[in-house]
Each structure stands twice: as C-alpha cells, then as structure tokens.
Amino acid sequence: xxxxxxxxxxxxxEFRPKxxxxxxxxxxxxxxxxxxxxVFIKISxxxxxxxxxxxxxxxxxxxxxxxxxxKLRNPSFKHIVYNGTSDCSDSAELETKDKDMWTGExxxxxxxxxxxxxxxxxxxxxxxxxxSNYRTIVELSELExxxxxxxxxxxxxxxxxxxxxxxxxxxxxxxxxxxxxxxEDWL
Numbered sequence: 001x002x003x004x005x006x007x008x009x010x011x012x013x014e015f016r017p018k019x020x021x022x023x024x025x026x027x028x029x030x031x032x033x034x035x036x037x038x039v040f041i042k043i044s045x046x047x048x049x050x051x052x053x054x055x056x057x058x059x060x061x062x063x064x065x066x067x068x069x070x071k072l073r074n075p076s077f078k079h080i081v082y083n084g085t086s087d088c089s090d091s092a093e094l095e096t097k098d099k100d101m102w103t104g105e106x107x108x109x110x111x112x113x114x115x116x117x118x119x120x121x122x123x124x125x126x127x128x129x130x131x132s133n134y135r136t137i138v139e140l141s142e143l144e145x146x147x148x149x150x151x152x153x154x155x156x157x158x159x160x161x162x163x164x165x166x167x168x169x170x171x172x173x174x175x176x177x178x179x180x181x182x183x184e185d186w187l
Contacts, residue, residue: 008044023036026065039060058150061150131172137151138173148163
C-alpha cells in the first residue's frame with residue numbers, strides 16, 4: 001500500500017462519522033450517506049493536491065459544505081424539512097460506561113443520561129430552526145467545535161461576517177431555547 005492510501009484510510013476513519021452527521025443536519029439523513037460517500041471520493045481524488053495551507057479538517061469540511069450546497073441547489077433535490085427525528089449527534093457520544101475513564105467517578109444514572117439526551121435534542125432542534133445563514137455557522141461552531149477562522153475558510157466568508165453571524169445566530173438560538181425547551185432542562 002502506498003502512503004496516500006494509508007493517509008486516506010486514517011482520514012476516512014477519523015472524519016467519516018463527523019462528516020456524515022454534519023451532512024445529515026444540512027440535507028437530511030436520507031441523503032447524508034450518499035453525500036458522505038461523494039465527499040470522500042472527492043477527498044481521495046484531491047488528497048495529493050492538498051497543500052496544507054489550511055488545516056486538514058477545514059479542507060474536508062469545505063469539501064463537505066460545497067457538496068451539500070451543490071445538492072441543495074439542484075432543482076431535482078426535494079429537501080425534507082426537519083421533523084425532529086434526525087439524530088443530532090452520534091448517540092454513542094452521549095452514552096457512558098459505569099465509570100468515567102478519566103476521573104474514575106461514577107457514570108451518570110440512566111435517568112441523567114436520558115435527561116442529557118433530551119436536553120441535547122432540544123438544543124439541536126432549536127439550531128434547526130435558525131435561518132440557514134446562521135444555522136450552518138452555528139452548527140460548525142457549536143456542534144463541530146470549529147473556530148471562527150476555520151468556519152470563514154470553509155464557507156469562503158470574511159472572518160468578520162462569520163463573527164457577526166455567529167453572534168446573531170447564538171442570540172437567536174438562545175431565544176429559541178428559552179421559548180421551546182423546558183427551563184428546568186437547562187438548570
């Protein structure tokens with residue numbers, strides 16, 4: 001095996017779940033798997049041309065974003081409006097074992113785990129209600145944990161535009177959370 005194939009396999013293993021979740025939020029679960037495959041085909045073809053001028057994750061998310069935007073612009077694509085059934089995250093991330101692997105403390109009870117999942121679902125549902133120019137930026141920041149400069153590079157926007165939209169998007173998100181999620185969920 002050549003080095004590029006090994007590198008691609010590592011990239012695929014690390015980023016595929018993240019990209020599939022990201023695309024599911026943008027275009028829906030039904031289309032996400034096919035688009036994820038398209039993204040990784042593009043990555044495999046272009047990996048040798050990656051110059052390292054940006055972070056690898058930024059480059060991958062840009063490919064994923066452009067692929068999703070191409071799909072959304074296609075007149076034959078019928079985007080199904082979010083109905084609350086989409087999984088906002090990899091559910092494995094929210095499940096815990098009997099002990100925390102870092103601290104050794106007892107894991108949350110099943111009730112606490114359910115409570116966290118419900119709170120996180122409400123959070124994701126509220127993000128889905130944001131206008132698209134805010135939603136993508138908030139998702140990249142809050143769910144994908146990317147920095148504003150990475151988001152600007154991925155979306156091809158000026159950093160100041162990203163910061164403004166992120167601020168406004170978070171403000172709208174807070175309003176949505178206050179009006180749609182039970183207050184005790186956030187205490």
